[in-house]
Amino acid sequence: MISFLLCLAILIAAYFTYGKLVDQTLGPDDRETPAVEINDGVDYVVMPQWKLFLIQLLNIAGLGPIFGAMQGALWGPVVFLWVTFGTMLAGGVHDYFSGMLSERNRGASISEVTGIYLGGGMKNVMRVFSVVLLVMVGTVFAVGPAGLIVQLVKEKGASGILAQTTFWLAIVLAYYFIATFISIDKIIGKIYPVFGICLIIMAIGVAIGIFTGGHQIPEIWSHFYNMHPKATPIWSFMFITVACGAISGFHATQSPLMARCLKSERQGHFVFYGAMVAEGIIALIWAAAGCSLYEVTGGLNTGLAAVLAHGQSAAIYDVCIKTMGPVGVVLAMLGVVACPITSGDTAFRSARLTLSDWFGVSQEKYKNRLMLCVPLLGVGAILGFGNTFGVINYTVIWRYFSWTNQTLAMIVLWAAAMYLAKEKKNFWICALPATFMSAVSITYFVMAPECLGLIPALKQNTMVAYPAGIIVAVIFFAIFLRAARKEQSRA
Template identity: 25%
Template sequence: MVAVVTALVLLVFIASFRFYARFLGRRIFADEEPGFVTPAHELEDGRDFVPTKRPVLFGHHFTSIAGAAPIIGPCVAAYWGWLPALVWVVLGTVFMGAVHDYGALVVSVREKGRSIADVAAKVVSGRVRLMFLCFIMVLSWLVLAVFAMAIAGLFMAVPTSVLPVNIAIVVALVIGWLLYVKKLPPLLPSLVALVVLYVFVWVGTKVPLDLADTGLDKDQVNLTWILALFAYSAVASLLPVWLLLQPRDYVNSHQLVVGLGLLFLGIFVAHPSFDAPAVRMSGDDAPSMFPFLFVTIACGAISGFHGLVASGTTSKQLDKLEDARMIGYGSMLGEGALALASTMAAVAGIGLVGFCALPGQGPVEDLSWAVYYDNWAHASGNKAAAFVLGGGAFLQQLGISAVLAQTLMAVLVISFASTTLDTATRIERFIIAEIGDALKVKALQNPYVATMIAVLPAIVLATMRVADGDGGVREAAWALWPVFGASNQMIASLTLLVLALYFWQRRRPVLPLVIPMVFVMGVTMFSLVLHLLAFWAEENWLLLGLTVVLSSLILWMSAESLGLFVRLLRERRAAREA
């Protein structure tokens, strides 16, 4: 049953690219325009604006958007059973997320590589631009903090992953030099690099690197990894995009595609049964399925962060306008496939696992869905463990040893998260520079100053502790993760609103943009209201205040954008009547 459902979902993804993406490209986005000069050629500077071949840019975009969120979200949402998670992943990916990503990329390219916030200034107003930028800045800090914490946690939990993940940085620098200095075709060097990386995955199982062996305690090890990760992401964001970011993402994309391929092959070989029920209603300690399912699985269905990547880095590297369909829509289908694999690991793979140790429960003799998801605290506290353990069980069905399978899964998660980490830092630098331009503060436009402002608040969020409402404490970034999910979805709905206004002014059909915008905006506003009530009840004033600020910005931007939409609609009706 699991193998059949998996195959059907993959076929739906393929069909949607063949038919629905083509419809969007021809009827709305007009991405088949011969002679169109992209910003990568018009504004080429060798640093951020760099014309890039489609396979290389696909690798960058896919690995940048497919971070830890499409893994963590489905692993948590499997608490409600396998059917709601799968339905939302499929419908969200095909009709919402991929449309959003594709449209954001096309509009940014048509507007000389400007960010969606910058485009909002042209479409709506300058006030909306500034609010959009401020909202994105806060959202990016949350992304950076949470992803750095996730990677640090996996380095600590799976020390065999440390060597293969970090050797990828050296390999990427070599590949960048070969591609752009020596002008070699990208495929062969990247395949050699892929072999090298998998060799080091095996070496990592023999030479685990655990900082705890140096005498540091758990908190000190965690802090060391977080600081090291932010130091890396700061440097990576300042280097020319062709030297590290592009080649690392391109090589990682091969590694990740192979990893996903092995996962699906393991599913088809194992033919597991669903270990989870189709639907499970919320228990006493769990939030209601509606609306929280739709914000728990964010990046695996639709994500505002993807629009930031599309308009922040990808649009500045697009070689041809017609490449936008594969890179924008196609990459989101790849992320949907990742969310599918994560869901199947959580609802079927963990039933194949025996003894293991869970982050929130400790040692478990015989793992099953009922044990992993016995309550909401365990479901949300174990985060991506279901993917690592369940996915590892699928790989073991192919004859891969347990330690190597677990290392492969950990490297897969970390590779997705780390590529998003350095891309998000670069985007945050662009956003802060745009805020500096809007406020006429030249210091903020300095790349080094902007990078420091991008990184330092994220470090604070990643290391700060706040009350958890039960008399204990937890990391501020994890406490804000539910707010991030809702805010991320709201950014997506606002981006869809800007896209709808943009193309409506150009007399294009916009219902494929308006329908997902209305749905996502309604669901996320409802969830934010529930978060506000929860933080109020917990007397968690820090999180309450931040949520109020974010919600106020959302309401203001929505009101201005919707007001413009209504005015334009009245003007168009008046023109027809005249």
């Protein structure tokens, strides 16, 4: 319990200390923001700071800090350290710079931002990479909630079309089309703050339930070992599994949405770094729930593994019921249905904006937005209905999301470090977490079953993967350091 409270205190303090240092490193000023300068009434719309914070939180969170933290709890309370220091030193930095560099480049999508600082080749790679990733995210967060709604209505005795996944998938996709097409302040600006507050209330309710229910959160110092029932290595599987709630490349695709709505650069600290700290706190609470509510057998989190085996949504229901009773059921239903949908629609919206930046298509006119919305949602519909009817199975492809997500975070951090080097500012604040995430991504890529770990000799082979990750990370750092010194030596 003490170690959990210490981590919670560090996270809160990080916003006022390290977060302030990050903000001062960039140096916000009184320049005119894209929302004020462009103000097209569609994507560039000035909104209040409190709304921007809650929308950003929901955009980057959804159920990520819940699902990821519950899975991370399988390794035991050591996950508290990753959530805490990952958020403070990496995730908050990543989200802040992905948002503020977009803001300083007329609200550009993250693919364009990385291209500015890492070159045209990286820009083209990131364009394709981002659009594919966003369409995949949007589709998964359409199919998943549709299936959950069907389960709920069947439990209530409904039948016929209301009990058909295809019907609810069509409804979700229709909503996605509307939310992607119209002005950001019409639906997202009005509904998201409400759901953001619900996400926070759900986490607070879980935290209160843990303490009032007499559950004991294990201490890090007495459980500083791998508690995973399958003995899955902590490095780097835990760092890949717990993305939202520590650091996630997906956030970099979402931050530009709010970068186009800032009234002042001085709002960036609260909106970007602050939202990441809030997500870290949510993840810390859910990780504590995973570590404290379930039976530990032989020092392993077997009870949690058994619950997660029934599906992540089932695990959320179980935690909410155990900590909040009947109220928890309502919040859980809202969480497992609404939160994925709110991540899905902004994924498609980000994909539209990425394509508009790529091809230079202004989004003020309806026909231009239709030109991009129709094919994007069309692909999402093909993938979604194809998966529902068993024609397309993208679950195998989705397995690569975890690795590609953290690789995206790595690239964005390197881009931010290069920006700071060009500006002759303290680039270490980005270069060090970029190096760390490079080691994480490469190590995972070498030994994960869905990557090079497909080769039997490499599957979870730490003797090969650990040195490979370290060597490649050092090479990346050396390449960056050479480029940074060249930039800083220029007059």
